[in-house]
Amino acid sequence: MYVDFNFENHGSIWLVRPTSEATRKHLANGVSEEAQWFGGALAVEPRYIESLAQRLQDEGYEVSL
Numbered sequence: 001m002y003v004d005f006n007f008e009n010h011g012s013i014w015l016v017r018p019t020s021e022a023t024r025k026h027l028a029n030g031v032s033e034e035a036q037w038f039g040g041a042l043a044v045e046p047r048y049i050e051s052l053a054q055r056l057q058d059e060g061y062e063v064s065l
Helices: 021-029 046-058
Strands: 005-009 014-018 041-044
Touching: 005 046, 014 021, 014 046, 041 046
Parallel strands: none
Antiparallel strands: 005 014, 014 041
16 A cells, blocks of 8 residues: 555654655645754654644545554
């Protein structure tokens, strides 16, 4: 199965890794300029993961949690 975003749990932080340039741009356009990126992935606090995953799915993207 193809996914658009891989969600990686690293304990106190999650990394949301887009799988293409198009999904990276979409994610970058939807977050603050102050967002933290780490190795091409968006660093996200655990409390925001569920709502972010749901938003991306509502927009028609496939996510892997």
